[in-house]
Amino acid sequence: MAKRVLFALFTIAFGAFAGAFAWGFFFLMNTGIALLWEAAPNALAAQGLPAVFYPLVFCTVGGVVIGLFAKKFGPYPADMNTVMASVKQTGRYEYDHMGASFFGALLPLLFGGSIGPEAGMTGVIAGLCTWVGDRLRFVGAEMRELAEASCAAVIAAIFATPLFGLMVPAVGAADDSDGPRRISEVRLDVAKPLKIAVYVLAVAGALGAMALLGHWFGASGGLPRFSEIAFGASELAWALPLMAVGTAAGWLYFPAGAAARALATRLGDRPVAKAVMAGALLGAVGTALPFALFAGEAQTEQLALIWTTVSAGMLLATGFAKVIVTQFCLNLGWRGGHFFPLIFAGIALGYGLATLTGIDPVFALCAVTGALMGAVMRQPLMTAVLLFLVFPLAGAPVLLVAAALGSLVPVPHRWLGK
Template structure:
């Protein structure tokens, strides 16, 4: 039996990896499903019911409808109060995705205490219209769940504790429906791929996976996550992920606009960094006042949303809506939306509306691209690909990772444009005044 221990453990490990990926994908779907239900109730059902009760005096706020309405002020300021009080008295807020990934990489695990409280903290800013993405809170919760699973199975060796890394990459795959990004995200632990935390117990059977098998492990996790996420979405509806764009036309007129579009996306990226630096300073000056910070963020978000409704919410649903609605929106409003949303997102994050920045930043690039498509008359998918990739390149400063995140969004011609624009956005040095130390 001793000779069979390692092969049997490897088989069990691969089975658990597939199941872990599927559970991560299912959790992501459930989170998006609950988020959609909550947003529908808070931003449609509730204001319509109140409006009917008071004779239509309180209009609802359709995400993406241009025009001034009172409801964003009610929801965002009220949301700021709720978020601030939750942070003050419960004390949980989602960490940024980079922090979650950094801890998983360095320690091989993530805390799994109070997962329910962490899930609520991740959901609240999204329900109240925050210009943040769900990826940070979701990834943290799933990393915690996978750490818990790994701890329960520690007798099988350190690779079972590596479930945290496997589950985190599976979560990224499901959140973005971008398998290449989920696979390539820098989550590797020690050089041989094993977790760094808790290794070395004398009664454990270490499963040292060769590099080829390690690659197969992550592919299994990615496959399980996508299968569960897409399958549940097909059966029950809901889900999220990045938008998909169809055919792109790339002619002489489009190529002439490539550099101007990339520069526009880069400028929006600088707006993101400028807002991030300024609001970090503001947050430090305000000190430990979570309620005041969240209220201020809610008020600014409401004012922006009343003027430019697309500056609210994460952006994955609004991106799909904009694919058909952009022709009815003034080009100036779309371009303003791209810049304002890029600036509002770090403001939300730094003033207590904690979450990720990928979804809203991607939407900023999409709005910017459609605005320039209306101005230039060139292919809209080309414009969107160029501005979004350049913006992501300017924000991430990693053109390859930006391309892997967006590569599933665009057709083949759009991918080539996207790669070139991402390089331009990342290659232009960020002005020193915008750099956050």
């Protein structure tokens, strides 16, 4: 009994650390972005120097830095599914490259990469959990559950969705630039009720730490949440066309990935050349479409305030461009995840279509984003659970139908990179 209580306390502590780590990572990322993307261009403008091509120059320089980093330290961080697959299969994740995983995840985000932060954070937390487990032998066979629970905790903290954090380690989340895949199930060594309890304790610790740090120092990271949605005759009439556009954008993710992998293969074992190519493309697109840069958290909040002042064409171009740019970043060495940028792509498309149709914007966002993410993730229920971090629960029917329709669109096997 005492061992179980002690293990529960360790689980809560690890969960809290995972939440604090996620908050700190977002804080560093946002502080660095503010310095590099706001203060620096403003200083240039004050000196009378043009800042219009700043994205092109800075993203290309970022490609050089990221490429040199990869050349020296290797391809870190690993993607989220790779980390969790290792944990599920072996009960551990090797921790000899935690520093490389941390900085490898942070650098692309600082240079404006259209990628998400989840890959690096998951690897660092799993590695740290394994490191502690190697020094606390009394934890024994339950170390596997603690490592998995820590992954669940950091995922819940990143996405601010407890249910998604609990579900991802169990079923996988297609967090792979090569296309949808699931983590293979392995036999567990502890009873299912204990496993559920461990997950819940870890996620509660993570979200509690995030909430406390946000209360004391201000919120750090995460997508904003839309609180209201309207259903009417106009919205229902436009539902299927909206979902069709979102599905098309999600489908585009796969040929874009195939093209990016073909370019990566052509460039061969030249990490600097690959990263510079991705940076130049990202910077060129970002010069014309500024919202195509970054993961999308802060940009979603900004767009929610100004979307009525942006043309529908610009919004639609941003959404489709972001889907393509994300794949080129991921496959040419700007390592990270795809969840945040693709959610933002759906939001940009939804606002563009709301401008054209005049319907409720949140309904449009739900329909388009649900279909886009459903087409990419191929798991409608997981898609809906993930998108609850952004959209109200009242939008659940729209999200589920859109995700289901998106997941039905076939994707040629040659585009999946298997």
